[in-house]
Amino acid sequence: AQSVTQLDSHVSVSEGTPVLLRCNYSSSYSPSLFWYVQHPNKGLQLLLKYTSAATLVKGINGFEAEFKKSETSFHLTKPSAHMSDAAEYFCVVIPSGNTGKLIFGQGTTLQVKP
Amino acid sequence: DSGVTQTPKHLITATGQRVTLRCSPRSGDLSVYWYQQSLDQGLQFLIQYYNGEERAKGNILERFSAQQFPDLHSELNLSSLELGDSALYFCASSKDLNTEAFFGQGTRLTVV
Numbered sequence: 001a002q003s004v005t006q007l008d009s010h011v012s013v014s015e016g017t018p019v020l021l022r023c024n025y026s027s028s029y030s031p032s033l034f035w036y037v038q039h040p041n042k043g044l045q046l047l048l049k050y051t052s053a054a055t056l057v058k059g060i061n062g063f064e065a066e067f068k069k070s071e072t073s074f075h076l077t078k079p080s081a082h083m084s085d086a087a088e089y090f091c092v093v094i095p096s097g098n099t100g101k102l103i104f105g106q107g108t109t110l111q112v113k114p
Numbered sequence: 115d116s117g118v119t120q121t122p123k124h125l126i127t128a129t130g131q132r133v134t135l136r137c138s139p140r141s142g143d144l145s146v147y148w149y150q151q152s153l154d155q156g157l158q159f160l161i162q163y164y165n166g167e168e169r170a171k172g173n174i175l176e177r178f179s180a181q182q183f184p185d186l187h188s189e190l191n192l193s194s195l196e197l198g199d200s201a202l203y204f205c206a207s208s209k210d211l212n213t214e215a216f217f218g219q220g221t222r223l224t225v226v
Contacts, residue, residue, distance in 0.1 A: 034214055043116065043204060044217040090157070094212055101170055102147065102206075102215055104157055 002027045002095040006105035014113050019063075019078040021108045023091030026072060032094040033074045035065055038107075039087045047089075050074060061085070086112045117141065120205050120218035128226055132193040135221045139186055139207030145169070146188040147208075147215060148180055152201040163188055164211060195225045 007022040025031060032051045036044040048059025055067045065076045074091060091105040117140035127133055139146050148160040150173075159172030163182035174180075177195075182188045192199060202222050206215040 032212055032214075036217075041202075041222075043118075043219040044206075045116070046214055046216065049214050096212070101162075102159070104159070107156065 002031070002093060002101075002103055004091050004093050004103050004105040006089075006091050006108045008108050009106065010109045010111065012111040012113060013081045015083055016080050019076070019081045019085065019110065021076040021089050021091075021110065023074045023076065023105055024072055025074060025091070025093045027093060027095045029096040030069075031096055033065075033067060034092040034094075035059065035063070035074075035076050036090045036092060037087045038090065044090065047076070081110075081112045083112050083114065086110055116216040116218060118205060118207050118216050118218035120203075120221050122221060123219065124222050124224075126224045126226060127195060129195055129197060131195050131225075132191065133195065133223065135190040135192070135203050135205075135223075137188045137190070137205030137207075137218060139188070139205075140209075140216055143207035143209050143216075144186065145208045145211060145215075146182055146186070147206040148174075148188070148190050149204040149206065150201045151204060151220070155201075157204075160190070169211075192223070197225050199223065200225045 005024045034049045035047040038044045050057045050067045058064045093103045119138040121136045144165045146163045150158045160174040162170040180190045202220045204220045206217045208215040
């Protein structure tokens with residue numbers, strides 16, 4: 001069965017330091033992968049997507065993610081955290097095969113300290 | 115703005131009542147998803163429609179039902195409401211089955 005695991009439920013960084021949010025997936029074939037961000041009491045916003053083109057994907061607000069098939073990972077990074085990045089982040093996979101099924105990770109809460 | 119519109123934004127109702135949540139997908143999107151988000155259970159997939167047909171079912175209670183209409187808007191009906199149904203209900207839409215979904219701002223349901 002396809003699944004997504006976000007390896008950290010909570011990450012805390014200082015403003016200006018790098019961010020790393022980890023995501024591993026299991027899928028039989030080449031999936032589509034996404035990262036979403038949710039600020040408190042807001043809807044989920046698409047940060048970036050991977051759909052079998054370039055393995056390094058750039059998203060909004062300076063975030064990027066690298067698809068590593070050998071490691072079945074799709075970690076989200078940002079060189080320098082900003083206070084406004086504090087939010088919950090979800091890694092999502094759509095398995096290949098026209099399933100249309102969005103499989104969500106458990107979410108990672110990012111705290112940014114001044 | 116994602117282009118997905120959910121109404122109402124807030125809803126307060128009593129236990130035992132029935133409510134209807136409405137979702138208008140982005141123009142051209144055929145697929146609609148419903149999710150429930152609560153503090154204790156996180157984000158739970160409820161149901162998905164594609165071009166008017168039910169496509170997938172998740173953790174949706176029998177007291178809940180949904181449909182997608184010919185104009186592709188969708189409604190989620192929640193009946194015999196319990197305190198535990200208090201949550202944020204999100205709708206999302208996507209162009210087809212393998213593309214990214216765009217989420218609405220949610221309807222916050224409070225059952226008192």
